[in-house]
Amino acid sequence: MERLPGFRDFYPEPLPHKDVWSADARQYIFGKWRDAARRYGFREYDGPPLEPLELFTTKSGEEIVGQLYNFKDKGDREIALRPEMTPTLARMVAAHERNYKKPIKWFAMPQLFRYERQQKGRLREHFQFNADIFGEQDASADAELIALLIDTLRSFGLTAEDFVIRLSSRNAWNDYFTNRGGKAGQEYDFFQIIDKLERTPPEESQKKLTALRFSLDDVNAFINSGMPTTELASIIANLTARGMGDFVKVDYKVIRGLAYYTGPVFEAFDRKGEFRAIAGGGRYDNLVKLISGGKVNLPALGFGMGDVVLLELLKARNLLPQFDGGMDVFVLIEDETLRPQSLKLVQDLRSSGLVVDYTLTTTKPEKQFKRAQELKAAHTAKLDNDAYVRIRNMNTREEVVAGVNDATNHIRR
Amino acid sequence: MERLPGFRDFYPEPLPHKDVWSADARQYIFGKWRDAARRYGFREYDGPPLEPLELFTTKSGEEIVGQLYNFKDKGDREIALRPEMTPTLARMVAAHERNYKKPIKWFAMPQLFRYERQQKGRLREHFQFNADIFGEQDASADAELIALLIDTLRSFGLTAEDFVIRLSSRNAWNDYFTNRGGKAGQEYDFFQIIDKLERTPPEESQKKLTALRFSLDDVNAFINSGMPTTELASIIANLTARGMGDFVKVDYKVIRGLAYYTGPVFEAFDRKGEFRAIAGGGRYDNLVKLISGGKVNLPALGFGMGDVVLLELLKARNLLPQFDGGMDVFVLIEDETLRPQSLKLVQDLRSSGLVVDYTLTTTKPEKQFKRAQELKAAHTAKLDNDAYVRIRNMNTREEVVAGVNDATNHIRR
Numbered sequence: 001m002e003r004l005p006g007f008r009d010f011y012p013e014p015l016p017h018k019d020v021w022s023a024d025a026r027q028y029i030f031g032k033w034r035d036a037a038r039r040y041g042f043r044e045y046d047g048p049p050l051e052p053l054e055l056f057t058t059k060s061g062e063e064i065v066g067q068l069y070n071f072k073d074k075g076d077r078e079i080a081l082r083p084e085m086t087p088t089l090a091r092m093v094a095a096h097e098r099n100y101k102k103p104i105k106w107f108a109m110p111q112l113f114r115y116e117r118q119q120k121g122r123l124r125e126h127f128q129f130n131a132d133i134f135g136e137q138d139a140s141a142d143a144e145l146i147a148l149l150i151d152t153l154r155s156f157g158l159t160a161e162d163f164v165i166r167l168s169s170r171n172a173w174n175d176y177f178t179n180r181g182g183k184a185g186q187e188y189d190f191f192q193i194i195d196k197l198e199r200t201p202p203e204e205s206q207k208k209l210t211a212l213r214f215s216l217d218d219v220n221a222f223i224n225s226g227m228p229t230t231e232l233a234s235i236i237a238n239l240t241a242r243g244m245g246d247f248v249k250v251d252y253k254v255i256r257g258l259a260y261y262t263g264p265v266f267e268a269f270d271r272k273g274e275f276r277a278i279a280g281g282g283r284y285d286n287l288v289k290l291i292s293g294g295k296v297n298l299p300a301l302g303f304g305m306g307d308v309v310l311l312e313l314l315k316a317r318n319l320l321p322q323f324d325g326g327m328d329v330f331v332l333i334e335d336e337t338l339r340p341q342s343l344k345l346v347q348d349l350r351s352s353g354l355v356v357d358y359t360l361t362t363t364k365p366e367k368q369f370k371r372a373q374e375l376k377a378a379h380t381a382k383l384d385n386d387a388y389v390r391i392r393n394m395n396t397r398e399e400v401v402a403g404v405n406d407a408t409n410h411i412r413r
Numbered sequence: 414m415e416r417l418p419g420f421r422d423f424y425p426e427p428l429p430h431k432d433v434w435s436a437d438a439r440q441y442i443f444g445k446w447r448d449a450a451r452r453y454g455f456r457e458y459d460g461p462p463l464e465p466l467e468l469f470t471t472k473s474g475e476e477i478v479g480q481l482y483n484f485k486d487k488g489d490r491e492i493a494l495r496p497e498m499t500p501t502l503a504r505m506v507a508a509h510e511r512n513y514k515k516p517i518k519w520f521a522m523p524q525l526f527r528y529e530r531q532q533k534g535r536l537r538e539h540f541q542f543n544a545d546i547f548g549e550q551d552a553s554a555d556a557e558l559i560a561l562l563i564d565t566l567r568s569f570g571l572t573a574e575d576f577v578i579r580l581s582s583r584n585a586w587n588d589y590f591t592n593r594g595g596k597a598g599q600e601y602d603f604f605q606i607i608d609k610l611e612r613t614p615p616e617e618s619q620k621k622l623t624a625l626r627f628s629l630d631d632v633n634a635f636i637n638s639g640m641p642t643t644e645l646a647s648i649i650a651n652l653t654a655r656g657m658g659d660f661v662k663v664d665y666k667v668i669r670g671l672a673y674y675t676g677p678v679f680e681a682f683d684r685k686g687e688f689r690a691i692a693g694g695g696r697y698d699n700l701v702k703l704i705s706g707g708k709v710n711l712p713a714l715g716f717g718m719g720d721v722v723l724l725e726l727l728k729a730r731n732l733l734p735q736f737d738g739g740m741d742v743f744v745l746i747e748d749e750t751l752r753p754q755s756l757k758l759v760q761d762l763r764s765s766g767l768v769v770d771y772t773l774t775t776t777k778p779e780k781q782f783k784r785a786q787e788l789k790a791a792h793t794a795k796l797d798n799d800a801y802v803r804i805r806n807m808n809t810r811e812e813v814v815a816g817v818n819d820a821t822n823h824i825r826r
Contacts, residue, residue: 001468001504001704003461004492009505012456012519016512023457039763041770041788043425043738044436048416048538049462049524050494055414071484071492074528079417079484081463091414092422099429101787103773106425111462115487125461140773151763241753242760291414325456340654347655350452350564357454360516360553374514375454 006124013323024323025314026127029156029307030109033129036152037107040144042131045106047088049113053078055087058291069115069124081113085130086260086284086302087291093134093300094292102135102298123308129279132302134288139231142264142283142301143238149268149279149303150239150247156310157319163278166251167236167266170282172229173255176222186212194219194255223252231264260284263301270313278313279305329391329411330372331358332382334365342383345404349381352408379411419537426736437736438727439540442569442720443522446542449565450520453557455544458519460501462526466491468500471704482526482537494526498543499673499697499715500704506547506713507705515548515711536721542692545715547701552644555677555696555714556651562681562692562716563652563660569723570732576691579664580649580679583695585642586668589635599625607632607668636665644677673697676714683726691726692718742804742824743785744771745795747778755796758817762794765821792824 003009010023034044053070070080082088085108093104108130115124131148133141146165153163170191177190193200193208197219206216228236228250239248248266256265265282269275281303288298314320329349333342342358349356357375359368372380372394380392384401391410392399402410416422423436447457466483483493495501498521506517521543528537544561546554559578566576586607590600606613606621610632619629641649641663652661661679669678678695682688694716701711727733742762746755755771762769770788772781785793785807793805797814804823805812815823 001465001471001706003504004463004465004490007461007463009461009508010457010459011505011509012458012513014512016509020509023459026459027457038739039766039768041738041740041768044423044440045425046423046436046439048420048422050417050420052414052417058414069486071486073482073484077417091416092424095422096424096429096433099427100425101784105770136773138774144773147760237753238756241756243757244760293414325454326451327454340650343651343654344656347560347657353452355452355454357518360549360557361551371514 004124006122008123008125012325022323025311025320026307028321028323029310030127032155033107033109033152033305036148036155037129037131040105040131040148040151042105042107042148044108045089045092046108046110047082047085047092049082049111050079051082051088051091053080055091055291056080056083058087067114067116069113082110083112083114084304085110085112085128086132086287086304089130089132089302090288090291090300093298094288094296097134097288097296097298103141104134105131106134107131127307129305129307130302132300134298134300137285137299139234139264140238141299142231143235145281145301145303146235146248146266147239147242147244149266149281149305150244152305153268153278156314158313158317160246161271162313162317163247163268163270165248165266165268166254167228167232167248167264168250168252168254169229169232169264170255170261171231171263172252180214180218182212182214188259190214191255192257194253195257198253226250226252235264256280256282260287260290262286266303268305274316275309275313278309279303324376325357326355327357327372327375327377328354329356329379329381330368330375330377331356332365332368332372332380333358333363334368334382336362338383338385341386341404345381345383345389345407348404349408349411354408354411381407381411417537419535421536421538425738435736438724438733439720441734441736442723443540445568446520446522446565446718449561449568450542450544453518453544453561453564455518455520455561457521458502458505459521459523460495460498460505462495462524463492464495464501464504466493468504468704469493469496471500480527480529482528495523496525496527497717498523498525498541499545499700499717502543502545502715503701503704503713506711507701507709510547510701510709510711516554517547518544519547520544540720542718542720543715545713547711547713550698550712552647552677553651554712555644556648558694558714558716559648559661559679560652560655560657562679562694562718563657565718566681566691569727571726571730573659574684575726575730576660576681576683578661578679578681579667580641580645580661580677581663581665581667582642582645582677583668583674584644584676585665593627593631595625595627601672603627604668605670607666608670611666639663639665648677669693669695673700673703675699679716681718687729688722688726691722692716737789738770739768740770740785740788740790741767742769742792742794743781743788743790744769745778745781745785745793746771746776747781747795749775751796751798754799754817758794758796758802758820761817762821762824767821767824794820794824 008021011020013024068080073079111127113125254267261282262285263283267280268278283301285299331346382390389404389407390401421434423434426437481493486492524540526538667680674695675698676696680690681692696714698712744759759769795803802817802820
């Protein structure tokens with residue numbers, strides 16, 4: 001029986017097949033995400049993987065349904081597997097924001113789903129690190145959020161040589177649109193053209209822009225000016241004070257596809273341009289109001305970072321550590337009459353926090369030793385008798401004999 | 414907009430409302446589960462939350478569909494949100510077991526789903542710690558698995574006063590069934606009656622047993638005998654050698670509802686009997702063969718432990734720690750001209766691994782200090798000037814002045 005197309009099985013390393021994914025790498029990534037967020041004072045939350053379809057259509061319009069993993073449940077409700085976390089978060093914040101001091105700084109690592117027509121190797125789910133700030137309008141919040149994004153990527157060993165944050169602003173583009181006489185109601189169409197500029201032939205972009213009475217040359221001139229708005233300059237100054245100036249540049253080609261962004265927006269890219277965006281985000285000051293039906297109004301901003309592109313990048317830059325079970329001790333049981341005492345030793349070592357294994361049944365000594373090697377155990381431990389245990393460091397080959405109650409002290413990691 | 418009935422929102426503590434769940438408690442539980450499994454040499458895996466419906470009906474028969482969260486996807490496939498992890502695990506192991514040395518010891522912490530008619534407060538999802546061993550027929554594997562279950566619960570502070578493992582055996586009940594002349598093909602009906610014995614009026618059980626030509630008195634006599642089989646005696650001896658004898662007792666009233674169990678089975682209960690089972694599991698030596706269509710045959714055993722009953726029990730026994738953000742330092746910025754240097758300090762402290770926060774915008778000193786207290790910050794840090802920082806221990810009220818590059822050393826956790 002096969003798994004569904006577009007879904008992943010996560011196995012322990014070493015991986016048995018090229019079509020499966022590493023559970024160890026996934027946990028490694030989750031751990032770095034969580035640690036970075038916590039250092040920045042972000043608190044963890046989560047919501048349901050399923051939500052009423054309406055939660056997503058309210059925000060992004062009906063056209064999103066084509067990409068949603070949606071269905072009718074047995075109670076005849078229109079349901080969708082969450083394609084992104086922000087609507088759920090906005091719903092949760094709107095419901096209980098009064099109980100939290102501002103700014104609210106929250107993070108999550110949800111699995112997200114989409115159902116597009118299947119292309120080879122195209123996934124229908126991924127995990128995404130989401131970090132958001134609510135209740136602060138000042139650009140200092142944007143800087144804090146982008147600093148977290150930078151530090152998260154740095155915690156994997158990536159440097160300013162590896163990635164850059166392309167910083168832009170919906171406000172700048174709004175001003176551009178208004179100053180050049182754009183028609184109210186056509187902003188979003190205009191933004192969509194800008195969003196696709198890099199992936200569209202110039203003639204086609206020109207044609208679309210002309211229809212809205214804009215010129216590609218003028219758009220390109222604005223982009224090439226690269227002049228930061230006051231707001232963006234303030235974000236950059238803030239990041240520079242933190243020693244992060246090298247990680248960020250103004251790039252008005254970035255505008256973000258989603259309708260709900262309102263202020264500064266940004267995307268993280270590998271410097272070599274080999275991969276899709278590593279992360280992206282920005283301000284969405286009106287979304288909480290929209291989701292709450294006007295009841296709650298809170299400025300907000302956030303970013304998302306998927307696990308798939310990040311993993312590709314870490315592999316390409318050779319930044320993934322070797323994963324094994326981190327076995328501290330393999331207990332050898334060569335004298336079966338000492339099995340009960342050996343089980344006690346296993347238990348004591350584990351209770352002290354060590355990772356410990358042993359052969360469950362009678363096994364030849366050389367096979368036990370081989371198993372210890374396969375598991376990359378840092379030590380073996382073998383009872384000489386009731387009272388003494390022989391501990392061998394598998395790296396240095398040094399051996400010590402210790403009292404059974406003293407074994408742990410000889411096997412510090 | 415509301416979340417779907419039976420689903421949970423997880424918020425950071427302190428919780429804003431009685432209808433939401435603690436994301437902190439959830440992470441605390443996940444952390445303990447993962448640590449215990451790793452100490453025992455179990456490796457992490459995961460599979461898709463969605464599987465073909467067939468994967469679950471193959472194993473448990475069509476009747477399970479009534480409780481499944483199943484639907485048709487846009488590709489007209491029959492899909493189900495996983496109600497348990499074992500079928501996915503059996504599928505994954507069958508696909509690639511040849512690449513792993515035996516015994517395979519794996520764990521996962523999946524979210525599981527069911528769709529029963531809605532009752533007040535009844536959840537349609539929960540998280541479950543799953544640990545399984547493949548490739549070892551000997552009862553020593555059952556002992557190893559049960560030891561993990563016991564140690565997992567102990568790691569939360571629960572003792573032999575709090576919980577007990579009720580140990581039983583499908584083999585013992587099979588023998589009973591055969592020796593009393595039970596008819597081939599009726600075993601599972603018989604097991605179902607035993608499974609429900611504690612929740613069913615005696616007259617009703619008697620009636621059902623009579624239909625299969627068994628007697629309730631004789632069944633009760635067998636249960637009350639409590640005589641361990643050789644296999645169960647060996648498991649108990651093994652656990653006793655580890656110092657875990659007090660945590661386990663033979664109890665033939667336990668038989669487990671699912672059809673696929675084949676050997677020893679067990680459930681963990683709170684001693685006071687206030688809650689539903691905390692965990693349950695057993696041997697399922699035929700399942701891999703069934704799922705793989707006969708291609709792979711591996712003895713197997715495992716248990717599952719849900720987050721909901723465990724959380725209730727930990728609350729009732731007052732074993733949950735206080736959750737806060739673990740704030741190490743709150744940086745006070747009283748002189749706005751020092752904001753850039755203060756941001757650098759924030760950055761340096763975070764880079765050293767500390768959890769650090771500060772006010773994003775100009776804020777009155779007393780409000781900053783209040784915020785530090787609200788966040789339960791262990792220290793405050795305030796720049797006197799470019800070079801020196803004043804660090805205050807919020808517990809002892811002690812204050813030291815340190816060089817900015819030396820600040821971290823004064824704020825060890």
